[in-house]
Amino acid sequence: MDHANGTANLASAAQTGQTEDAPGFKLKLCTVCASNQNRSMEGHLRLAQAGYPVISFGTGSLVRLPGPTITQPNVYKFNETSYDSIYRELEAKDPRLYRANGLLNMLGRNRVIKWGPERWQDWQIGMPRLKHEKDQGSEGMEGGVADVVITCEERCWDAVIDDLLNRGSPLNRPVHVINIDIRDNHEEASIGGGAIVDLADSLNKIAVEERDKVGAASFDSGSAASRSGFDERVPDVLADWQERWPNLPATWTLAWF
Amino acid sequence: MAAAPVKTLTVAEQIQQLNAARKIVLENASYYDRIVKGILPIIGPSSPVELRRWGAEFLAESLSSPALGNRDKENLTVAILDTLRLLVESPNEDPLVLKASVIAAASAYPIAMRWIIHNSYHKESWESISAIKTRILRIWDGAPTPVKICCIKFAQRVILTQTASNGMEQKMGGLDVSLSMIPPNHPLLDPRLLEAEGAGLLDRLLAVLQDNSSDALLVDSTLNTLAVLARTRPSTTTRILNKVLDFNPLKLANSPLTPKTKVLIKSMEKTTRSLLIHLFKRDPNNPLAPRMQQQIERLYGQRRDILDESSKKRAFVQPPAAEYNDAKRPRMDGGAAAQIQQRPPPPPQSLAAVYTLTNNPGLQSFDATQVPAALAAKINVRTLALINPAVLEQALNAIRIRFSTLYAAAAAAAPPQPPAINAGTAPLGVDEDDDDYEPDFYAAEDTEQILNKLDSAPPEVPAEDPAASAALAPLGPFKLQPPQTVNPDLALKVGQITSSRIFGPLPGLEEAAARKPKAGINRLAASSYDRDSWLTLITRLATRSTAALEDFSIGIKPEDPGNALDRPRTSLSNLIRETLYNYILEDWRRRIEVAVAWLCEEWYNDQLTKKSNADAPLHYEKWALRLVDGILTYTTAQDKVLTRFLAEIPELSRAVLGRLKSLCGDPTKVQLALTSLLYLVMMRPPVRDIALDTVADIWLEYEDARPLAGKYLLKWRPGFIESQQAQGGGAAPNTMIKA
Numbered sequence: 001m002d003h004a005n006g007t008a009n010l011a012s013a014a015q016t017g018q019t020e021d022a023p024g025f026k027l028k029l030c031t032v033c034a035s036n037q038n039r040s041m042e043g044h045l046r047l048a049q050a051g052y053p054v055i056s057f058g059t060g061s062l063v064r065l066p067g068p069t070i071t072q073p074n075v076y077k078f079n080e081t082s083y084d085s086i087y088r089e090l091e092a093k094d095p096r097l098y099r100a101n102g103l104l105n106m107l108g109r110n111r112v113i114k115w116g117p118e119r120w121q122d123w124q125i126g127m128p129r130l131k132h133e134k135d136q137g138s139e140g141m142e143g144g145v146a147d148v149v150i151t152c153e154e155r156c157w158d159a160v161i162d163d164l165l166n167r168g169s170p171l172n173r174p175v176h177v178i179n180i181d182i183r184d185n186h187e188e189a190s191i192g193g194g195a196i197v198d199l200a201d202s203l204n205k206i207a208v209e210e211r212d213k214v215g216a217a218s219f220d221s222g223s224a225a226s227r228s229g230f231d232e233r234v235p236d237v238l239a240d241w242q243e244r245w246p247n248l249p250a251t252w253t254l255a256w257f
Numbered sequence: 258m259a260a261a262p263v264k265t266l267t268v269a270e271q272i273q274q275l276n277a278a279r280k281i282v283l284e285n286a287s288y289y290d291r292i293v294k295g296i297l298p299i300i301g302p303s304s305p306v307e308l309r310r311w312g313a314e315f316l317a318e319s320l321s322s323p324a325l326g327n328r329d330k331e332n333l334t335v336a337i338l339d340t341l342r343l344l345v346e347s348p349n350e351d352p353l354v355l356k357a358s359v360i361a362a363a364s365a366y367p368i369a370m371r372w373i374i375h376n377s378y379h380k381e382s383w384e385s386i387s388a389i390k391t392r393i394l395r396i397w398d399g400a401p402t403p404v405k406i407c408c409i410k411f412a413q414r415v416i417l418t419q420t421a422s423n424g425m426e427q428k429m430g431g432l433d434v435s436l437s438m439i440p441p442n443h444p445l446l447d448p449r450l451l452e453a454e455g456a457g458l459l460d461r462l463l464a465v466l467q468d469n470s471s472d473a474l475l476v477d478s479t480l481n482t483l484a485v486l487a488r489t490r491p492s493t494t495t496r497i498l499n500k501v502l503d504f505n506p507l508k509l510a511n512s513p514l515t516p517k518t519k520v521l522i523k524s525m526e527k528t529t530r531s532l533l534i535h536l537f538k539r540d541p542n543n544p545l546a547p548r549m550q551q552q553i554e555r556l557y558g559q560r561r562d563i564l565d566e567s568s569k570k571r572a573f574v575q576p577p578a579a580e581y582n583d584a585k586r587p588r589m590d591g592g593a594a595a596q597i598q599q600r601p602p603p604p605p606q607s608l609a610a611v612y613t614l615t616n617n618p619g620l621q622s623f624d625a626t627q628v629p630a631a632l633a634a635k636i637n638v639r640t641l642a643l644i645n646p647a648v649l650e651q652a653l654n655a656i657r658i659r660f661s662t663l664y665a666a667a668a669a670a671a672p673p674q675p676p677a678i679n680a681g682t683a684p685l686g687v688d689e690d691d692d693d694y695e696p697d698f699y700a701a702e703d704t705e706q707i708l709n710k711l712d713s714a715p716p717e718v719p720a721e722d723p724a725a726s727a728a729l730a731p732l733g734p735f736k737l738q739p740p741q742t743v744n745p746d747l748a749l750k751v752g753q754i755t756s757s758r759i760f761g762p763l764p765g766l767e768e769a770a771a772r773k774p775k776a777g778i779n780r781l782a783a784s785s786y787d788r789d790s791w792l793t794l795i796t797r798l799a800t801r802s803t804a805a806l807e808d809f810s811i812g813i814k815p816e817d818p819g820n821a822l823d824r825p826r827t828s829l830s831n832l833i834r835e836t837l838y839n840y841i842l843e844d845w846r847r848r849i850e851v852a853v854a855w856l857c858e859e860w861y862n863d864q865l866t867k868k869s870n871a872d873a874p875l876h877y878e879k880w881a882l883r884l885v886d887g888i889l890t891y892t893t894a895q896d897k898v899l900t901r902f903l904a905e906i907p908e909l910s911r912a913v914l915g916r917l918k919s920l921c922g923d924p925t926k927v928q929l930a931l932t933s934l935l936y937l938v939m940m941r942p943p944v945r946d947i948a949l950d951t952v953a954d955i956w957l958e959y960e961d962a963r964p965l966a967g968k969y970l971l972k973w974r975p976g977f978i979e980s981q982q983a984q985g986g987g988a989a990p991n992t993m994i995k996a
Contacts (some may be wrong), residue, residue, distance in 0.1 A: 071624050126323045128283035140285050143318060158531060161481075165535045168485035170430020171321040172363035172410050174478065211353065229352060229403035232474055235524070239516035252520060253528040254477040256410060 006210070025211055027204045031056040032156050035063045036117035036213035038077070039152035039182045041110045044137060050197050052204075053140025055129070057120035059151075059159035065103055068094070078119035083111035102186050112136075120164050125257050126171050145257060148203060149175055150196055152182045152189075154251070160252065161255060169256035174201075176234055179251040195245045202241055206233045214236035267308050271299070275311055286324040293319055293333055297340045302347040306354065313344055313357035322365035323429065330431075331372040334365045338385040341365060345392050352401045359407040362389050363414045367431030370418050373445060374438055383445045390415060394458075412458045412483040417490065419455030425487040435490070459486075459493055466504040473521040476506070477528045484535055498545045501532060510563045519564060524541050526560045611659055613773040614652055674743040759795055760836055766791055796855040800831040800862045800876070835882060842887045849898050852884055853905045860907040878913075880905060885916045894925040900933040909937070909944045914951040921959040931955070931965050938973055949974050957981070 029052050031043035036058030044056040061078040065086070076086055087107040090098040098104045110117075114135035126145055132138045152156040157179035164177075178199070182192030210230040231254065238252050266274070275296065282288045293316070298313025299917040315335055320330065344350065344358040369386040372377065390411075397408035414431075436455070439448045462482075465475050479503070487497045506525035530553055537549045613621055625633070743751075766788040828977030837855060841848045841864050859877040866873045868889075892899055903909065914937075934955075937948040953974065956966040970977050 069622060071627075095968060124323055126318075126321055128322075128324060130280075130284055142280065146319075157527075158534075161528075162530045162535050165481065165484035165532065168426055168430075168432050168489070169410070169482065170323075170427070170432050172360050172414065173317070173321065174406055174410070195785075229356075229401050232402045235473060235517055235520045238519045242520065243516055250520075251527050252524045253531075254406065254474055254482065255481045256478070 006011065025204070025208050026052050026140060027147045027200065027207050028053045028140060028143075028145065029200055030149045031053065031150060031152070032059060032120055032160055033152040033182075034058055034060040034156060034184070035065070036119075037063065037065065037110065038106060038184055038186065039189045039192055041106070041113060042189040043150060043152070043196040045109065045113055046193040046197045047200055049135030050200065052137060054137035055118075055132075055135075055141050056114075057118050057123060059120045059156045059163075063117045065090075066101060068097065076117070078117050079122055080116075082116040083107050083114075085101065085116075087111055104132040106186065115140075116213060120160060125167070126173075130175075145171070146171060146175060147207075148200070149177045150199070151177065151179045152192060153184070154179055154181060161253065164255045164257070167257075171257040174231065175255055175257050176231070177253050177255050178238065180245075181249045192248060195248050199238070199241050202237045203234065206230055206237060225250055261588070268305050271306060272311055275308075275315070279315060282319070283324075286322065286329070288324070289319055289325060289333060290336075295338055297337060300483055301340060302343050302350070306351050309344070309351065309354045310357070313354045313361065316341065317357045317361040317364065319431065320361050320368070321434065327368075327371075334368040335372060335379075335382055337361075337388070338365065338369065338382055342385050342389050342392075345389055345396075354402055355396075355400070356404045356407050359393055359404060359411050362393060363407065363411040364431065366390070366411070366414050367418045367434035370446075371434045371438065374440070374443065377444045377446075382446065396460075402472075402474055408433065409462060409478050410482055412462050413486065416455045416458050416462065416486060416493070419451040419458075420486075420490040420492055421452070422489055423491050424489075426485060432485065432489070439515050456492075463497065463500040466500045469505055469508055471521065471525075472510045473524045476525050478503075480528045480532050484532055487536055488539060494540075494543070495545070498536070498543070498549070501529065502545070502548055504529060506544045506556070507559050507563060510559075514563075523560070523564060526556055530556050611663070612656060614655060618862070629697060664783060707764060749829075753832060756829060756832040756836060759798065759833065760840060762791060763788060763840070791855065792851050795833065795837060796851075799830055799837055799855070800858045834876075838880070838883060838887070838962050841884070842891075845888050845891065846896065846898055852888075853902065854882055856884070856906045878907065878910060881908075881910075881913055882916070885913055889916060889920060892920065892929070893925065894929055896929065897932075899929060900936050904935050904936055904940060909941070909947065911947050911950070914944075914947055915954075918955055918958065921955050921962045924961045927959070927962040927965060931962065931969060938969070945973075 031040040031047065031054065033040035033056075036056055040056040040058065044054050047054040057099065058078060060078075063078055063081065063086075065074040065076075067073045072089065073079050074086075084107075087104060090103055090107070095104070114132065124144070126143070129138065129141055129144045133142070149160060151160055157177065160177055164175075180192060180195060180199070182188050182195075207230045211231075234254075238250055242248075242250055264601045278292050278296070282292050283929060293348045296312060296315070300315075302309070304312070319325070319333060320337075325333070327379045341358060341361055344354060345362060350358075366389075369382060373383050373386075376382075388684075393408055393411050397405060397412070400408060417432065418434050419436055421437050422433065424437075426432045436448055436452055439446050439451065441448060445946055463478060465472070465479050470476055483497050483501065487494045506529045507522055509522050509525075533549050533553050533556075536543075537546055537553065540546070543549070615621060617629060628636070709731055837851075841855075845852070856877065859880055863875045863877045866875060888899065888902065903913075914934070917933065931952065934948045934952050938945050938952075941948075949970070952966050952969055956970060956978070957961050957967075
């Protein structure tokens with residue numbers, strides 16, 4: 001069913017006249033960080049620009065942004081606060097400070113990507129997402145599931161896995177959950193965004209290859225049992241990718257929605 | 258809509274139509290039924306592979322959609338079972354079609370099962386789903402890996418469905434369908450067979466761990482299905498945990514470490530550890546919990562050793578990003594020690610400021626209380642191990658010099674003040690005398706430790722903040738505010754809570770392990786932490802707790818209404834008594850020993866009370882009567898324990914024995930009452946007379962009891978019956994009392 005969206009993408013791309021550069025099948029991706037502000041949103045933007053269906057989440061209990069001192073962060077609720085309202089609030093509080101530390105710039109970027117920060121634990125996996133047409137990367141995400149989840153910090157990966165184990169995998173749908181350790185600042189987020197797109201491209205390439213192998217599984221005759229598939233090749237792709245990005249340690253597992 | 262396949266359409270056009278149809282159901286789930294049934298004919302095994310892929314994926318999506326309710330899903334499932342069966346049974350099927358079909362089957366299985374439980378007449382559905390199950394379990398071993406992992410998931414759903422549940426699962430997606438739902442006399446489903454099949458499948462599922470496979474994909478996908486089983490299907494928990502604990506995810510580390518093996522090792526180790534942490538957090542009382550914790554720590558350590566360079570070196574390779582890294586690093590070098598200022602910071606000095614050696618404003622404003630204690634301890638140990646002793650010495654000296662400067666200044670400013678240091682601050686190592694100075698702390702961490710100890714101080718804020726005035730360095734004695742005075746009402750309320758909490762640990766405490774030989778008079782009460790000890794504590798709390806608080810006597814519970822302050826205390830004892838009373842009556846047959854022990858304590862205290870204060874109220878009689886009343890209400894003819902109770906309590910009065918008479922109102926209990934009395938007559942000579950009086954009263958009042966009572970009286974009080982008969986010519990029993 002994951003692949004239904006590839007064809008969906010193809011069809012809708014055909015309607016919007018983008019057929020020539022739409023390579024067909026696209027993996028559905030999901031980026032996750034702590035506050036759904038910096039790293040996951042950078043990834044979200046870059047993946048959407050690269051033509052991937054993508055959604056993003058934060059695993060923290062609250063959205064936390066730096067404040068005037070380390071003990072006075074700006075704190076907001078997930079799912080209830082829009083990037084735009086945060087932008088306007090911070091701009092009213094201290095435009096110089098928040099422009100200088102890059103927050104306004106980041107929020108300005110985020111508010112054109114989607115409405116507001118969403119919390120992973122509140123995500124109803126598999127619920128159709130049709131009310132998000134204006135979000136970047138929403139096309140192809142209508143089914144409300146992802147093939148690959150990319151987290152940007154180990155504790156986010158832990159939170160995602162723990163949450164998936166807790167949900168008990170009612171959808172029976174496999175999902176690759178990959179962590180890439182990205183430091184939480186603007187420069188590193190930007191570098192990490194590039195790395196995420198690189199990973200997505202590498203993964204998508206093998207997914208397309210495997211989809212093109214149309215034909216019998218022929219395991220009945222026992223001749224081609226070693227035939228590889230997308231899921232199987234993910235660790236190879238990740239190993240190659242890790243060689244290219246040695247400063248961004250990655251962890252992977254196959255979990256279930 | 259896609260429901261009408263027209264032969265002239267190309268596959269691409271058909272898929273475009275199907276996508277439009279999919280959009281409709283995503284928007285409104287009520288169309289699922291119609292659209293799914295409409296597309297079934299065009300996604301069968303004879304259709305082009307693109308359509309089959311689309312169809313199988315759409316079926317999987319539909320059956321798992323949280324937008325559909327249980328009832329709708331059941332209808333849908335029953336409708337597609339045949340198509341699904343064709344797809345999984347068709348030979349040489351495309352792996353992607355097969356994969357999606359197996360996913361769909363995994364969602365369909367519990368739903369179909371629930372439907373069949375309630376619609377036992379529908380044999381066909383059961384046959385279809387059984388055929389699907391058989392087929393999937395057969396292709397499991399030989400299938401390409403992507404299909405295989407979905408077979409694993411399918412098997413997990415079968416196990417989940419065919420094992421008894423503890424009801425802890427979320428009620429969604431069919432996770433709650435379990436063996437417990439199947440009635441024992443279902444015509445199609447035999448719970449015992451299903452359970453056995455589920456147990457067999459679990460073994461097969463765990464085989465990948467048992468064999469210590471290094472196929473990370475299979476291992477991860479298996480591990481990630483186990484949490485819900487272990488949590489919600491209790492009969493699987495121990496088996497799963499044992500297999501997971503025996504599994505060694507780091508086996509691959511023995512082979513050469515290529516980039517790929519690193520990915521695989523990391524993946525399996527992390528997935529195993531995540532599962533263990535998840536299960537450990539949710540069931541910390543599991544008997545296997547200590548092993549889980551051990552394994553979690555062991556894996557973490559081994560992984561770090563094996564994959565050292567990838568995880569640890571990074572910190573050094575990377576240029577320090579945050580500015581405080583820059584500030585911290587130079588201080589580790591010997592050369593930078595010169596930066597340490599020996600002059601104390603300008604006033605007003607906070608304790609934190611005195612200990613702050615860095616000049617970096619970012620680091621100065623860092624709130625060390627934000628660091629969790631465990632982490633701080635780790636940092637301390639590491640730092641102390643690595644630090645250059647010369648730098649440490651210099652830092653310590655700097656602090657010493659600051660303190661002596663400050664003391665000198667303070668002494669000059671206020672000479673008559675007593676020494677500024679008292680016990681409140683001495684343990685912090687803030688001492689005038691350098692000899693007592695504890696050089697255990699690394700100076701940079703002291704700020705935080707001191708703040709931890711000064712728990713009344715607010716979290717540190719930059720010194721210029723006026724709100725920080727509370728943290729300013731008062732190097733004089735530190736005093737806690739005196740507590741608020743407690744009024745009697747509050748004390749009473751708190752007392753009630755306390756007394757109820759005293760009973761909290763009882764159910765959790767273990768029974769005294771196998772009766773130990775009695776230590777006799779040398780016994781120390783409450784010396785072992787078992788239930789008996791705790792009960793001893795409670796009984797003494799009830800009977801003597803006021804002893805130490807009252808200066809005039811031991812064990813007195815003055816009930817002087819004039820003294821308001823005494824009331825709550827008095828009530829506290831009685832409150833505990835009341836709770837103890839209820840505790841005993843809850844299961845009095847087994848807790849009779851508690852009752853005896855308690856009454857012994859009461860009696861003892863009454864004796865002491867009598868000695869020291871003749872007016873003080875006594876408690877023994879009152880509570881003995883209540884206990885006897887309470888017990889008699891529930892006594893049956895077989896309760897010989899009553900005899901024992903009466904024999905063991907320290908003092909018997911007429912009133913207590915009088916209560917026994919009421920037992921004789923029930924002819925079945927006459928024997929019990931009289932046997933108890935006879936026992937007393939024979940074994941407790943001091944109460945022989947009152948016991949015999951009671952027997953005589955029974956003889957007089959209850960005709961039913963006369964034969965037995967007469968027998969005893971004949972032996973122990975010869976002549977009594979004759980005298981009675983002589984008086985009243987058969988003395989009609991006093992029927993009024995009997996009523």
